Ligand code: SF4
Ligand code: SF4
C-alpha cells in the first residue's frame with residue numbers, strides 16, 4: 619500500500635535525523651530550562667503534541683516520531699504485544715516529571731523566554747562526541763524495552779510524550795472536535811483478524827469495529843488496519859462526527 623510505504627519512509631527519515639533532533643525530545647532539558655525560566659525546544663514540542671492531538675490524535679506517533687520508526691524495526695525481531703499493566707508505568711514517570719517542570723518555573727519566577735534552540739549547536743543536538751553517549755543511551759533504552767517487553771514497549775511504558783497526546787486525543791473525542799479519525803462499517807467485516815495482527819499498538823481493532831467504537835487513546839492513526847483490510851471496512855479521514863458514530 620502506497621500510504622504505508624510513505625509512512626515508513628517518513629519514519630525512516632525521522633530516525634536518521636534523530637542525532638539532529640534528539641534535544642527537541644529531551645525530558646531533561648525541559649526541566650533544566652524551567653529552572654532558568656526558559657521554555658526549551660522540547661517544551662515547545664510537548665505543548666505542540668498536546669495541541670495537535672486535539673485535531674490529529676496521535677498521528678505524530680504513527681507518522682513522525684523517530685522512536686516509532688526504531689521500534690518498528692525492532693518489531694521485526696520481537697513482535698509480541700506488551701502486557702497491558704505495563705502501560706501504567708509511564709504515568710508513574712510522567713506525573714513527578716511534570717511536577718518538576720512546574721516547580722522549575724515557579725522557582726524561576728515564571729516563564730521569561732522561549733528558546734527553541736536551547737542547548738543545541740545551531741539547532742543540531744548531537745554535535746560533540748560527549749552527546750553521542752546520551753544518544754546511544756536513549757537508542758539503547760528504546761531497543762532494550764522493545765526486545766524484552768514487546769512491540770512498541772517504549773511507547774507504552776516509558777514515553778514521557780505519550781500522556782500529552784493521550785490527554786489531547788481523549789479531549790478531542792470528548793469534545794467531538796472535527797479531527798482525523800478512524801471510521802468503520804461493521805456490516806462489511808468478515809472477522810478475518812488482519813487488522814488485529816497489523817496494529818502496531820496491539821489493539822483489538824476487530825473488536826473496536828464490531829462495537830462501533832473506533833477510538834482508543836493508544837491508537838496512533840497509522841492507518842495500518844485500514845490499509846490491510848480486505849473488505850475496506852476501516853477508513854482514516856477528517857470527520858466532524860465522533861468516531862463512535864457509525865456510517
Ligand atoms: S509514544 Fe512516544 S516514543 Fe512512542 S511514537 Fe509516540 S512520541 Fe514516539
Ligand atoms: S487501530 Fe489502526 S490506525 Fe490505530 S494504531 Fe492500530 S492499526 Fe494503526
Ligand code: SF4
Nearest residue numbers: 807808810811813847
Ligand atoms: S481486517 Fe477488515 S474484515 Fe478483517 S477483521 Fe479487520 S475490519 Fe474485519
